[in-house]
Amino acid sequence: ETGVTQSPTHLIKTRGQQVTLRCSSQSGHNTVSWYQQALGQGPQFIFQYYREEENGRGNFPPRFSGLQFPNYSSELNVNALELDDSALYLCASSLVEVQETQYFGPGTRLLVL
Amino acid sequence: GENVEQHPSTLSVQEGDSAVIKCTYSDSASNYFPWYKQELGKGPQLIIDIRSNVGEKKDQRIAVTLNKTAKHFSLHITETQPEDSAVYFCAASKGAAGNKLTFGGGTRVLVKP
Numbered sequence: 001e002t003g004v005t006q007s008p009t010h011l012i013k014t015r016g017q018q019v020t021l022r023c024s025s026q027s028g029h030n031t032v033s034w035y036q037q038a039l040g041q042g043p044q045f046i047f048q049y050y051r052e053e054e055n056g057r058g059n060f061p062p063r064f065s066g067l068q069f070p071n072y073s074s075e076l077n078v079n080a081l082e083l084d085d086s087a088l089y090l091c092a093s094s095l096v097e098v099q100e101t102q103y104f105g106p107g108t109r110l111l112v113l
Numbered sequence: 114g115e116n117v118e119q120h121p122s123t124l125s126v127q128e129g130d131s132a133v134i135k136c137t138y139s140d141s142a143s144n145y146f147p148w149y150k151q152e153l154g155k156g157p158q159l160i161i162d163i164r165s166n167v168g169e170k171k172d173q174r175i176a177v178t179l180n181k182t183a184k185h186f187s188l189h190i191t192e193t194q195p196e197d198s199a200v201y202f203c204a205a206s207k208g209a210a211g212n213k214l215t216f217g218g219g220t221r222v223l224v225k226p
Contacts, residue, residue: 002156002158004156006156031212033212033213033214035214040219041218041219042117042119042202042204042216042217042218042219043157043202043214043216044216045213045214045215048212048213055212056212056213058213090156090157092214099212100145100147100206100207100208100212100214101145101147101159101162102147102159102214103159104149104156104157104158104159105156106154106155106156107155107156
């Protein structure tokens with residue numbers, strides 16, 4: 001186990017709704033990255049947060065947004081949900097000094113109906 | 114941007130045999146290459162990684178090789194066991210110069226007892 005926790009484990013929403021997913025990083029880790037993993041595919045980078053600011057973003061629209069808190073935990077918010085947003089959302093934590101070495105949580109499975 | 118290709122997509126081996134998974138990457142600036150193991154219902158688990166200043170790295174039954182000239186890297190699992198059955202992902206990153214991991218499509222490994 002990595003020590004990265006995510007909540008909730010599963011979530012069902014309808015198209016157009018908004019969702020907030022939460023992540024607590026591994027103890028001592030100050031950087032959090034979020035990934036989307038569609039069924040049968042590799043994870044895709046959404047964005048990374050360090051010092052409560054976005055520190056890089058992948059090819060995702062602005063309706064995907066995030067927050068990082070002083071205790072390094074993080075939230076992923078998705079507005080105006082679409083059917084294609086159904087996926088496993090993974091949070092990974094790392095040290096900014098070695099930010100490429102990322103440890104993943106168990107993920108949140110989101111189903112959009 | 115970076116593109117990572119992974120082969121094969123599925124791999125079936127007899128217990129005790131070796132398994133080899135190969136990945137190629139496109140961006141010559143990538144210098145960090147981790148491998149993750151993902152079991153059903155869990156997040157990806159970092160099993161081994163290699164940096165571009167090293168050609169080979171070994172950890173018990175797992176080894177990774179890197180050929181920077183050809184831009185490919187491989188995961189070798191020896192003496193496979195049923196608990197090695199999982200989906201394996203390779204990834205690439207620019208290390209300190211970048212903050213995201215670009216993943217391959219995954220290899221589903223089945224170890225038959």
